Amino acid sequence: MDPEFGETWTYESIVSALPGIDLSDRVAVAFQFGLFELGVLVFAAVYDAWSAALAGTAAVVVAAGGSVAMLRMGTLVRSVRVSPAYRKMLFGSSIEVVLSVLAFIALVTYLLVVDPRQSQTPLLNGLFGPEPPTVLVYFTLLLCWDLCYRIGTSWWVGVVSLWRAIRYPVDPETASTLGRVDRLNVGFGLLQVILVPFVVDHPSLLAALAGHILAVVTFSGLSYLIARRR
Template sequence: MIGAIPGLSISPRIAVALQIAGFEIAVLVMAAVYDFWDAALVGTLAVLVAGGGSAITLRMGDKLRSLPVPAAYRRLAFGSRIEIVLSVLAYVALVTYLFAVDPVGAEMTLLTDSLGEDPPVPAVYLALLLAWDVIYRIGIAWWASVAALWRSWRYDFDPEVARAIARADLWPLAFAVLQLALVPIVWDRPLLLFALIGHVVAVTTVVALSVVLLRT
């Protein structure tokens, strides 16, 4: 989001630092204004996961771009924008859960549990924005692992290059593991818990298959 601001040209690392600082300041302001200090802990956790996802995504992209990978894979991984489609679908699914599934028959929803029975609009806005930032990184991890599996199945590489690519393929796995920090937030929401853990297992499986194919 920071890189999309017209006329602003900063390094990716500074952009990630601004992302983390900006979101965290917003979380603390909301906590102070509305006395949501318990929710601030949840918000801070989401900020750290989103910021870590940004840093991991940048690191993965830099590594893969520096390696002699086929042009077809490069276009698939970096030029297709399919990760945006995956992220939008996942985000709409989350919003549908929050406003159509979770409230049905529930005395306390995920939002009201954190933000009170009558959650203020600015706090809900910030919560949904943070959720999008996390889910967008999840979409990138999905697509990066799937594209890596296709590349490893389709192409052969010299052993040295294959080892370097295999190390780069571990970055989506690192972010998937980082997302396990969100488990306490959704622990009492079985559907969200299943989706989160299922995503981590799926990414782990696909990355493992990619690495095996590279080595064989």
């Protein structure tokens, strides 16, 4: 049985609501990965931007990994009996979208305002040259939004999971299932380490990425430990 709206990520709701399209989770993720990676390679060839292709591929891998984690985490949470308040906060509030929008706006502000003032070679210029083509910037921001959405979701999963672990103790079997959610979120956080080499020359962006990874690992790790000890 398909999950009801209000008990899905916004990403899942959009995919399942598309008329005439019924994709399995694997096909949806494969389509996402293939479409974005094709874009990376085509634009690299057309604009001779092969120096940026590796960074683009890393971003595509992280985004696809985030989709896998989100879909699996959603399935696991819906498979067990947990507090309705927890499920409502996790899925029904759509706070992950708010966090994603805030993260994306912060990133765009950094790329277009802060970075040009702080760096001799801003990140976009380092990737695409002194006059980045408009279509490349558009595609890059689209990919960045995909990343930010999954990062916002990961943040929200960590925060709500820790809150649930503290406030709503569960039986050992349920704790084991929810522990897999925590481990998936930690794994997705650690996957983002592959983005570090591409921002290492941009301290503000590096600090933000490292802080995010540390926060996700800490929140979900604590959630896992608390649930397992009760």
